[in-house]
Amino acid sequence: MSEQSPHRENSDVQSPHRELGLTDHEFELICEKMGREPNGVELAMFSLLWSEHCAYKHSRKLLKNLPTEGPRVVMGPGENAGAVDIGNGYSVAFKVESHNHPSAVEPFQGAATGVGGILRDVIALGARPIALLDSLRFGEPDTERTHYLVDGVVRGIGHYGNSMGIPTVGGEIYFEPPYEQNPLVNAMCVGLARTDEMVRAAAAGAGNKVVLFGSLTGRDGIGGASVLASAELDEGDDAKRPTVQIGDPFEESKLLECCQELLAEDLLVSLQDLGAAGLTSSAGEMASAGGTGIDIDVGLVPLREADMEPFEIMVSESQERMLAVVEPSKVDAVLALCTKWQTASAVIGEVTDSGTFRILKNGETVGEIEVEDLVDGCPLYDLEPEEPAEWTYPNRETIAADAAVLNIPESDRAIAVAIDGNGRRVACDPFQGTVEATLECAANLATVGAEPLGVTNCLNFGNPEKPGVAWQLGRAVEGLAAACRALEAPVVGGNVSLYNETPQGPIYPTPVVGMVGELPDPTRVAGRPWQDGDAIALIGPFDPSLAGSELEKQRGQLSKGLPAHEIAPIKDAISLVRDAVRTGAVRTATDVSDGGVVTALAELAISSGIGCEAGLDPVIARRECDPEDALFGEGPGGFILAGDKAELEKLGGQGVDFELIGQVTGNEVIAAAGESRVEILVDEARAAFESLEERIESDQAGLTH
Amino acid sequence: MKWGVLQFPGSCDERDALNACQLAGGGGPGQARLVWHEETDLSGLDGIVVPGGFSYGDYLRAGAIARFSPAMTAVAEFAANGGPVLGICNGFQVLCESGLLPGALLTNERTRFICRQGDLIVGESDSPFLAGLEAGSTISIPFKHQSGRFFAPPELLEQIESRGQVAFRYAPGQNPNGSLNDIAGVTNEAGNVLGLMPHPEHAVEAFSGSTDGLAIFQGPALAGAAS
Known part of the structure; x- marks a missing residue:
């Protein structure tokens, strides 16, 4: 389907579908597909699966x-x-x-x-x-x-x-x-x-049972996909905090082991996690992928709060839950393994060949939607x-x-x-x-x-x-x-x-x-600290430019457009470096990224505690660039390598641009380009680098930078 | 030597511990097995590891629920009969909660999770786990915990020190959590039960940067051969 994206209406009259994030146009389409107006359960389900987060309605065509x-x-x-x-x-x-x-x-x-x-x-x-x-x-x-x-x-x-x-x-x-x-x-x-x-996520086999296991289903995260994930953030969003889910890693740890054991014993037909839009999305997508129908009885879902409405059960985003399709003869074994791992489990429905997603409450139908309409019916916008x-x-x-x-x-x-x-x-x-x-x-x-x-x-x-x-x-x-x-x-x-x-x-x-x-x-990886006396080379079709660079940013500017580069020679440089690392020809390798050559050199110096002397005049000559570009310019395709000089020189003459630019020595990072020269003590560079960590107090998560 | 590695709901380091036990014995899967938390039969096992993780989610208090598990009742008996028992991180907490080791582990001084490679100084304990390590030497293994601050009231601390029950101390300047006397690991009086917060099971293969942890797993076999 191809149509233009209707902008969100700003009508004074609030109808339920608008509050749930559906446009009037989308609501009409739903009515047309169903041949009637959806009831509350169905509307809630549509609003989530037709949200940007679930339906990818503005990106699917591109992808x-x-x-x-x-x-x-x-x-x-x-x-x-x-x-x-x-x-x-x-x-x-x-x-x-x-x-x-x-x-x-x-x-x-x-x-x-x-x-x-x-x-x-x-x-x-x-x-x-x-x-x-x-x-x-x-x-x-x-x-x-x-x-x-x-x-x-x-x-x-x-x-x-x-x-x-x-x-x-x-x-x-x-x-x-x-x-x-x-x-x-x-x-x-x-x-x-x-x-x-x-295991795949597609449901299969009419008559197979649908087993929900993991955490109990509660009211947390209701509408997270549509309310939070598919609209702009606005003032007063603190009030949306109840739509954020609460995590329980202990439950997930048990789920992990339980799933591993269920699959090792070949007890599952298919498996799907419950994420955005909860049961609606998991069950709907499993049925859609398998081309089947599915019945879910909300009366069978183990609940955290007893008085939950059917729509709440269907859209709850309670975390740490999984949905499995299981052959009837294996249901007992599945439930027993869930019990072993102390995780709640229940048969909550069945795979059918009807093509319909039917919601029941204690055997009585409370919602009925064609799987195709729900999962694939959302208009995709150009x-x-x-x-x-x-x-x-x-x-x-x-x-x-x-x-x-x-x-x-x-x-x-x-x-x-x-x-x-x-x-x-x-x-x-x-x-x-x-x-x-x-x-x-x-x-x-x-x-x-x-x-x-x-x-x-x-x-x-x-x-x-x-x-x-x-x-x-x-x-x-x-x-x-x-x-x-x-x-x-x-x-x-x-x-x-x-x-x-x-x-x-x-x-x-x-x-x-x-x-x-x-x-x-x-055991043969480069990127490790360099050693005193190592030669330093710059390799690759790196053509430095200040456009979009860190330096430009520090100056409060932002370029429009970046220089275009051919990908093929960059790929050649990548291959050459990969092979050199694999054969052990280089001790140290890093790509030139944010902050250009000087920053790459400084990072290597910080990680080893040894400085360097580098001269970038060959770069200026080859690229016809300014000294500032050579020092701080950015762009793809550049690597700094360090190691034995004779070994490094062998990388020249292999069809990839190659310059020896200096050597590892002393306690300062020194880089010269034309009349410009950068000198910084390794300790000063380290202090500057570490000061950022202190400023944001973020050294705690095992983030390895 | 055949090891049993306890597995609770919420354990996370049991696989690395299993691997370490197998490597310590020269490799081979027959040298270690998992022991489910509801098991009580430890026959055929020569050593026990209570691994790291979050036993039963560490609800209430780290290790507080695990001490009541059927497997821990069996481990207490195993320890009383002189069997070597090693508790790592959450396992250390469980052993303290069980009363098999003295002291308690409190939330880190900075109240945050820490994760880094660090140095430990080997103590003078007479423990089979230290049989392959020289007192005063340094080993490098990962520190990784949020509740690792060793605490004991003054009299008990004095007793632990005077009876040579300190198995490991954080190297000078590396105490990551505010542990009293820089204590990273202690033994029981008999020496056959060892608990430590850092993770020797993560430092047994050259690929990871250090194999210093292996000696702890090799200790009991060495001690057995020597006696």
């Missing part, structure tokens, strides 16, 4: 352009998470998801349940979570609101992850004014599964993109990270994971900025010798009904598709978070890209 297939893909978009084969009978499942608005309203629980939700997505595939990464965005580090949000978000992530015994192995955090009121909390989970024990004539965002500062390496003894190899996304650069140029974020993930993987296997992403944008935001979203998805195609890295899953706006304006458009790669030898 069809992403490359999603590859020889290693085990599960792709449409499942609870993506998964790629890593050999030896094992797969890695992963996904990144946002919990932005709940975290803006209640940072601790918002972030904690964000982690809980992404863990459950991976658990639902039959994988055991082994690592978490975060991508966080806040306003400037010195404001009271940022302190409040950082404190809550970091504690929330640490609390949930630690309580489950799952380490946070990496991540990135940026502080920029457009995120002041609307922070971004994106969490990525990586899990390990035996490929033959993995965006009305228009490149804005000019745009202004207020501006400030960053920390970045390379890749984390996870040893997988079961598969006799290791994987590496990275997450990236620089909203400021995407704001300058949505296409190029997103290409860069994707290339940076691959570059980060290369520094530990890893090759990309698959990609996940979270698209955090403002209100897509606005032409400027629509344009950003469209261009960003094109950039993601182009970069993933070039890297031959399929997109196996992801999440879209729109309406990240407050009365102060939209956030920076922030596509966050997560990438999983593999490497043959986890």
Whole structure:
């Protein structure tokens, strides 16, 4: 279906569907499909599944352009998470998801349940979570609101992850004014599964039973998907706090073990977690994916509060719940395992061949919707993109990270994971900025010798009904598709978070890209501290520019547009670095990112405690750029390598631009370019770096930067 | 030597502990098994690990519910008969709650979860778990907890010190939680029960940066061979 997006009506008369976030047009469409007006239960269900958060109604058409297939893909978009084969009978499942608005309203629980939700997505595939990464965005580090949000978000992530015994192995955090009121909390989970024990979400087999297990169903989080996740944030949002869910990691820990055991014993037909829109979405999507019907009797759902209405039970977003389809002969064994793990369980319905989603209360029908209408009937809107004539965002500062390496003894190899996304650069140029974020993930993987296997992403944008935001979203998805195609890295899953706006304006458009790669030898990774006397090389088609750079930001400017770069030579540089790391030819490798060459050198100096002397005149000569560009300019495709000079020199003459730029020595970072010269004591650089941590008091969550 | 690693609802480090036990014995899955919290038969086991995590969600107080589990009743008997019992993190808390070890673990001084690699100084305890470690030497293993501040009233603390029950202290300047006397781990009077907050089971493979934790798991077999 193709139609224009109707803007939200501002009528004085409030009808129930408007309060639930449906437009008049959408309501009429529902009536037309049903041949009657929906009752209260049905309307509540439609309002959630037709929300932006569940229906992707402003992004689904765009997402069809992403490359999603590859020889290693085990599960792709449409499942609870993506998964790629890593050999030896094992797969890695992963996904990144946002919990932005709940975290803006209640940072601790918002972030904690964000982690809980992404863990459950991976658990639902039959994988055991082994690592978490975060991508966080806040306003400037010195404001009271940022302190409040950082404190809550970091504690929330640490609390949930630690309580489950799952380490946070990496991540990135940026502080920029457009995120002041609307922070971004994106969490990525990586899990390990035996490929033959993995399970899909599609319901199958009329007569099979539907089992709900995990926490009791309560009134928490009712309407979270439509009220919080699919509208702009506004003044007075504190009143929405009751729509934020409360997390219980102990329950999830039991659920994890229970699911692992259920799947190891081959007791389930399919499995799905309950997230946004609760039972409505889980049961509806399972039926939709399987092309079946489904009956759910709300009278059989174990409740926390006895007097809940059918619609409340159907839309509750109580956390730590899973839904499984089970053959009748295996129901007793499933319930017994749930009892063993001290988690509530009940048969609450049945798979049918009717194509209908029927809601019953103690056997009496209280709602009846065609599965197709509910899950796939929502109109998909074309965006009305228009490149804005000019745009202004207020501006400030960053920390970045390379890749984390996870040893997988079961598969006799290791994987590496990275997450990236620089909203400021995407704001300058949505296409190029997103290409860069994707290339940076691959570059980060290369520094530990890893090759990309698959990609996940979270698209955090403002209100897509606005032409400027629509344009950003469209261009960003094109950039993601182009970069993933070039890297031959399929997109196996992801999440879209729109309406990240407050009365102060939209956030920076922030596509966050997560990438999983593999490497043959986890003991042979570079990125470790350099050593006194090492030679330093700059490698790759890095063409530095101040556009969108940290330096430009410090000056309070923001360029429109970023220089375009060919992806192919950057990919060649990435491959060369990856191979050099794998053979042990280099000791240290990092990509040039925020703050340019000087910042990359300073970061390496800080991590080893040894300074360097670098001369960037060869860069100026090759790129015909200004000294300032050579020192602080940014752009994709650059790596700083350090190690034995003779070994490094072998990397020259392989078709990738290569310059020896200096050596590791002393206690100062010294970089000279033309008449310009930067000198800073390593200790001073470290103190400056650590002072940010103190300013925001965020050293507690095991975030490794 | 065959180990049993307790598993409660909410345990999280039992797999790493299992792996450490197996590596300590030279590898092989036959050298350790999980013991479900409702099990009471520990026959055939030569050592017990009470692992880290959040037993029963750590509701009420860390370790307060686990002490009443059927498996812990069996572990108390196992310990009374001289069997080696190692409690790590939540396991340490459970052993203190059970009265198998002296003292208590309180919320960190800064009230926050901490996670970092750190150094421990090996104490003078006469414990089988320290058989492979030299008193005064340093080991590097991860610290990872929110309620790890060791506390004992003055008289008890004096007793713990004077009877040589301090197995590990945080290296100078590295006390992460405000523990009294920098205590990171203690033994019972007999020495066969050891509890510590840091995580030796996470430091047994070269890949992770340190293998210093392995010696603790190898200790009882060494001590057994020597006696």
